Amino acid sequence: MKRSGPGPLDRVFRLLVPVVGMFLLSGCSTLGYYGQLAEGQWQLLRARQPVEAVIADPGSNPQLRARLEHAEQARAFASQQLKLPDNRSYRVYADLGRPYVVWNVFATPELSLQPVTHCFPVAGCVAYRGYYRQGAARGAAAVMREQGLDVYVGGVEAYSTLGWFDDPILSSMVGWGDERLATLIFHELAHQRFYVKDDTAFNESFATFVEQEGTRQWRVSRGLAAVGDDHGKQREEFVRLVLASRERLQAIYAGPLDDDHKRAAKQAEFERLRAEYRVVRDSQWAGDKRYDAWVYGAMSNAKLLPFGLYDQWVPAFAALFQSVDRDWVKFYEKVEALGRLPTPERNDVLQQLM
Structure with a gap:
């Protein structure tokens, strides 16, 4: 059964799991865990088909065709106007046959908000583990609870592979409103544009700013008020x-x-x-x-745990965008320069921008 729209906390629980190379190392998990990641990603890749083929197919659901047509307009706007990567991501579609693409498992000690982290070769260290099967996520959560940890399992309707693969528009996303689907495309393509290992707050705040400013410009381009809902x-x-x-x-x-x-x-x-x-x-x-x-x-x-990661530095990125006269290319150059700084120095600069 497909969701009729996005969960109210969909952005909070979005997953970032680049799978390429994950199963080559086993320092933070078992071979079985990496195996399910590889299998789940492979199944998703096999389900992809070009968006234009779905739109052209007279047997496609009319609502799906309309939603994908709108998504393709937003996808073109992302590359042409927001200067985000121009590739096949979000120009393909995959029907999952389930409401979530993955389930995230978060854990902390009983009397602490310090996350139990898991480190991967590409994404760096993150505060969750993702599972393509709900049963596997629940099983992992049960083991962690037996260890005395606080645990939470949250379903995720979309994620980015940071450009390693052509990320599809998923069936779990098409019940969203047209604008929400566009904002997700802007956000995830921003991750493909630039990503720093081991700094979730930086990465998500950057992508959230691109999402917010991109949506504002997208609305204006369509003759709508710049303010969101x-x-x-x-x-x-x-x-x-x-x-x-x-x-x-x-x-x-x-x-x-x-x-x-x-x-x-x-x-x-x-x-x-x-x-x-x-x-x-x-x-x-x-x-x-x-x-x-x-x-x-x-x-x-x-x-x-997930709250706040997406918003911490958004005002700093907004100030940085203004400092380059709202020029996207110059803005990305500044962001990349920030990303090359050591984390303490980078945070100091962001704090000054705030």
Whole structure:
């Protein structure tokens, strides 16, 4: 069954898993794990077909054809106007036959927000492991829970291979609105344009800025207002609530309480987050319950991990874009220069730009 639209937290849980070369090293996992990555990626590659062939096929679903036609317009805009890579990525389509392409498993210690990281040859170290089968993800999560870790499993509807393969538009994405699909194309092509190993906040903030500014320009090119929809504003407000809760948890775990009292304070903080969410939902969002399932589901440190990674340095990249008179080519040159700096120096420059 296909989703009727994007999950409210789709951007938060997006996966970055370049598979090429992963199974050549086994320093952070088993051969079986790398094997499932290779098998899953291979199946996805085999399912690809050119978008123009799907559009031209009279037997294709009319809604799918219309969505792909719009996506191809956004894809052309990405290369022509945003100066993003001009390749076959998002010019092919793959029907997955399932609602998610992969499931991410996040883990932390019980009384810490420090992620359990996993390191790969191309992507560097990341705070999750991706599985192409839901059962395998749940099995891995169960093992981690037995080890005393906080664990969270989140389904992912799209990911990027950073240009190693021609990434397809997936059937898990076509239920999204036309604009949301366009923003994803801009975001993922930005990862192909530039990527720094071991710096998720830099990579995701860069891609998020390209997504946001690209969407603004895309809307203007179509005669629409530059401002996005209210759902984006709701997501930003929700993320702020979660980040504030995460900061309070950090203080609890770093504080002088013994472990039993920290556990109690942890649960009290989760209830505080739920209470604050209810106030915002009912007073500002007219009772919109799109985040209820996430908020009222089982809560853990690991569930909070993905938040904030996509937004930390967005204002810095916006300032950098303005400093080169909104010239995309010059902007990318500046971003690449930043990426070559050592991480502490790079963060100092970004902080100054903020």
